[in-house]
Amino acid sequence: MPITSKKLLSTLAALSSVALTASSVVSCGFSLDKIRNRVFDSKVFNTTFSYAVTNWNTAYTMQSEDQLILANTNATLLAIDQYGRIYGDIFKSNTDLASPTVATVGDNGLSYSYTIRDDAKWWNKKGDELGAITADHMWNTAYYTLYTSKTASSVGGLWINFIKGAGDMSRWLNETADNPTLEQFKNYAKANGFGLEAEGKNVKFTLTKEAPFFESLLCYSAFSPIRTTNDVPRFDSPEASYSGAFLPKEVTGTRMILEKNENYHFSDLVTIEKINYLALGKGDVQQTRTLFEAGNTSGFVVASTDSTGWNRYIGDDALNPLFNQAYNVPSARQTSTFVYFFNTYNGKLDTGDQTAKKHYAEVSKLLQNDQVRSFISTNLDRSEFVRYYSGKFDGTDSTSSMLRNVYTSPTVGIVNGKDYTDFLQEKATSKISTADLKDGTDFLKTNADALNDGKSQAELITDIKAYMDAEDIPEGITLDFLVNGDFASTSNPFINQMLAKFNAIPNNPIKIQSDVAPGGTEYSARAQNGQFDLYSGGWGPDFADPSTFLATLALGGDMANYTGTKRFVEKVGDDYKLSPNATALGLGTKSGETSEYIKRLEDYTKTFNEIDTTETSDITKRFTDFADLEYKMLYDDFLIMPMYTAATPKNWTVSHMEPYSSVYITTYGVSNYKLFTAKINEKLLTKEQLDELYDKYDKNLIAIQADKTGALKDPENKDAINPRFWK
Numbered sequence: 005m006p007i008t009s010k011k012l013l014s015t016l017a018a019l020s021s022v023a024l025t026a027s028s029v030v031s032c033g034f035s036l037d038k039i040r041n042r043v044f045d046s047k048v049f050n051t052t053f054s055y056a057v058t059n060w061n062t063a064y065t066m067q068s069e070d071q072l073i074l075a076n077t078n079a080t081l082l083a084i085d086q087y088g089r090i091y092g093d094i095f096k097s098n099t100d101l102a103s104p105t106v107a108t109v110g111d112n113g114l115s116y117s118y119t120i121r122d123d124a125k126w127w128n129k130k131g132d133e134l135g136a137i138t139a140d141h142m143w144n145t146a147y148y149t150l151y152t153s154k155t156a157s158s159v160g161g162l163w164i165n166f167i168k169g170a171g172d173m174s175r176w177l178n179e180t181a182d183n184p185t186l187e188q189f190k191n192y193a194k195a196n197g198f199g200l201e202a203e204g205k206n207v208k209f210t211l212t213k214e215a216p217f218f219e220s221l222l223c224y225s226a227f228s229p230i231r232t233t234n235d236v237p238r239f240d241s242p243e244a245s246y247s248g249a250f251l252p253k254e255v256t257g258t259r260m261i262l263e264k265n266e267n268y269h270f271s272d273l274v275t276i277e278k279i280n281y282l283a284l285g286k287g288d289v290q291q292t293r294t295l296f297e298a299g300n301t302s303g304f305v306v307a308s309t310d311s312t313g314w315n316r317y318i319g320d321d322a323l324n325p326l327f328n329q330a331y332n333v334p335s336a337r338q339t340s341t342f343v344y345f346f347n348t349y350n351g352k353l354d355t356g357d358q359t360a361k362k363h364y365a366e367v368s369k370l371l372q373n374d375q376v377r378s379f380i381s382t383n384l385d386r387s388e389f390v391r392y393y394s395g396k397f398d399g400t401d402s403t404s405s406m407l408r409n410v411y412t413s414p415t416v417g418i419v420n421g422k423d424y425t426d427f428l429q430e431k432a433t434s435k436i437s438t439a440d441l442k443d444g445t446d447f448l449k450t451n452a453d454a455l456n457d458g459k460s461q462a463e464l465i466t467d468i469k470a471y472m473d474a475e476d477i478p479e480g481i482t483l484d485f486l487v488n489g490d491f492a493s494t495s496n497p498f499i500n501q502m503l504a505k506f507n508a509i510p511n512n513p514i515k516i517q518s519d520v521a522p523g524g525t526e527y528s529a530r531a532q533n534g535q536f537d538l539y540s541g542g543w544g545p546d547f548a549d550p551s552t553f554l555a556t557l558a559l560g561g562d563m564a565n566y567t568g569t570k571r572f573v574e575k576v577g578d579d580y581k582l583s584p585n586a587t588a589l590g591l592g593t594k595s596g597e598t599s600e601y602i603k604r605l606e607d608y609t610k611t612f613n614e615i616d617t618t619e620t621s622d623i624t625k626r627f628t629d630f631a632d633l634e635y636k637m638l639y640d641d642f643l644i645m646p647m648y649t650a651a652t653p654k655n656w657t658v659s660h661m662e663p664y665s666s667v668y669i670t671t672y673g674v675s676n677y678k679l680f681t682a683k684i685n686e687k688l689l690t691k692e693q694l695d696e697l698y699d700k701y702d703k704n705l706i707a708i709q710a711d712k713t714g715a716l717k718d719p720e721n722k723d724a725i726n727p728r729f730w731k
Contacts, residue, residue, distance in 0.1 A: 034297065036316070036327060039688065042299065044660045046684045047277040050301045052284050052292060056257060060236035060244050062225040063148045066158045068544070068677075074225060075677035076262055076279065079124065079247040079269075081229075082106055082222040084675040086664055086701075087708050090219050091729035093270075094124045094137060094229065094247065095207070101730060105219055113214040113620075114168075120205040123269040126231050126245040129252050131265065134231065134245050139202035141229035146170075146200055147189050148233045149226065151177040155235070159226035161562070162546060165555070166221060168199030168210045186233055214620035220548040223673025249274050249680035258283045273728060274680045286490050286524060296658065302684060303659020306330065308396040308652055309494065318656060322397045328691040330656045334668040336676050337650035339413045341553070342542040344645040346371045346380075348601070349568030350484070351534035353589050361589060366477045367537050368568075368591045372601040373471055375456075376514070377642035379464050380538075382452035383509060384516075388502035390648045392495045397653045406648045409447040411634060412553040413649065415671050416545045419623040424550050427631035435635070443649055455639055461509070469513050474595055484519035486536035488527040496520070534565055541566055542650060547672045550630045551616050557643065558609040567643070573602060580606045604641045608633065660685050663694065664701045 055069040062078050065071075083093040090106060091097045095118040098106045107116035126134035149160040150173050163170040173193055177184055181192070193200065199210035211218060221227060232243040239252040246252070249270065250262035260281040264274050282300060284291050292304040293313040306317050306325075319326035348371050350364040370376050390404035397405045410428050417424035425441065432439035432447070436454050441447055448455065456464050472479060485503060487496050496518065503516045519536060521527035531539060543563075545552040556562040559580060564570035572591065574583040580602055582592055592598045611633050619626040637643050657663075666682040667675040689697070 043686050046686050049276050049684055050280045053281045054284050060239055062228050063145050063230050064157050071674045072677050075674040076250045076679055077246045077248045080223055081227055082219055084223055084667055084669045086667055087705055088669050096121050097730045115210045117208045121269055126247055129240055137229055139204055139207050142202040142207055143190050144230045144233050147186050150174040153178040162226045166211055168212050169197050173198055213617050217548040220672040224546055275683055303661055306656040314396055325656055329688045330658050331663050331694050332654050333663050335651035335655040336670045339670045340542050340544040340650040341408055341411055341413045342647045344647055345539045345566040346377055347537055347568040348372055349572040365590045369475050369593050370477055372597050375467055378456050381642050381645045382448050384506050386647055388505055389498045392498040403446050405444040405653050407446055408443050408646050408649045409441040412550045417550045424627050427627045431631045431635045465511050475593055479513040482515045482517050483537040485516050485538040487518045487520050489520045489522045490524050545672050554612055558612050559605055608637055
């Protein structure tokens, strides 16, 4: 799912006063002993949110901030437990505990059949039952997600990529049919081979290609049934309906309250009776801590950028916190990768005056050149910026421990115990014997000459100047790096330091400057409109396969707006060429660089599609070929620049929530947002209690990995390895 927003989200500044109030409460007489001895209600979880829910219809949104709430109000078809096993949520689980899938799989791996639970039902916000969930509600989801010209749903791509005939259904709904109804869609779909069969309680998906990871997709709300095919703008809209563990009781711009749904099919596992969400203001890294210290929330993650909090709870040794009741658990951000995008079609080409159009046409021609992209990638000192986040962990090391050198994050794809990033490392080593792609190393800086075909920085500059001269690009041309003005006193100075160091390179013919949007709303708008030359954005996985990342960079993929290719390139038959609008704006080069750049994009796209659709059985070969493609994209073609992982090396947490009582699996789905199994302790657990929990979890995990069936039947583990999900 994207970290870069696909929907414009409003910044909730209204709660800045709440954070200030909290700060004033804790500023006098603070004591860690008070924190240790404070007693919380074990049936209430108090936490925070950053943005309002954009739409209460789960088939509309793919934003993580929406899923923070919707994952608790609406069940998913499948879900993940604390140990990484997939079980049936709305669907019944497979009673064959040794089966690798919840589904009955047929047609040589192309079909997945399920049955909806008898006790899976709909409720309104008051808890009144609205009827059973049936297979018919899956037709609602398909109609809503694919009929994008009417609904603006942002999740239909997953259906199109994996469900047989979904692309044809989308074209029929959006281009051919005249205002089609749901019934007309169902009739057309059934007559034209659509890969959804849904009758009564039975649901069958037929795929476009074999996908052993398919069930990881069903842990995401894009496939969840919906009761209405209309938008649900408010939690109390007449058509609002809920199927999850909690029901919304109050929703305002500054707070949300969810209460336990006593009739949810796993309600016997729910110990939290109320969740209170407080909205965060903008730009203050201390807010989550001060709210906790004031007693307004149940816990917080100690931010490395919050100096007061860090000194208070962690101290000088980042690996051994002063406050020994802080615990380290996997971060929801560890599978997100942030990159810098080179945009060859700045949106200002469509809105600026003639002077602006001329300038951004020159920038486009500059960024089409692979030597320019490699020069920026190997000479922009990433650590200068990323140390803003990682400095507390880095010590005297000048290289940030949060640097990332790949696009596809670790743990997204694993075959026979081997992580996909290991395949990438092998590819890198075959090209550069000393290559090291692991997080916390600077592969670009260390291997700059090798990555630039043996050319030194000075030689590369000479080549770039010659290209600029041939294309009439003025020396000293300035590129716009989009930044958010809300962070003027936090991260932006570190970005400016990074850019200043790049600009100071001797004889550097290219300059980069911060283009400061005055606030979050304007920043999001400019990003959505592609109004930048360079931009920092991120991506997180939707399912357990490298294609969840790599598909985004194919022509027409999710990142096409940020690379500019959405406006720069046009598909003609099976080939690609410069779009008519880009041609009219003079973005084509005299030296043939445009054709070469488009060929790189086309080769990437066609190779990706070939691997993705044909290499579905031999996963080792699939990962090997994907790794070759990703390495070429990053380090031969320099189409994007990898930057950093969003997770700090340690995710120190001070919380009344018991570690591992909820799900930390973040590779796919929305289960890491679900709180129905979470346990709240009245007092913070002691170090001894935490150590005991860690040991218990580790032993249970080993037992499951050794024998899933036996572990489930072991009465000694029944409280931690919950067989309830498999009944």
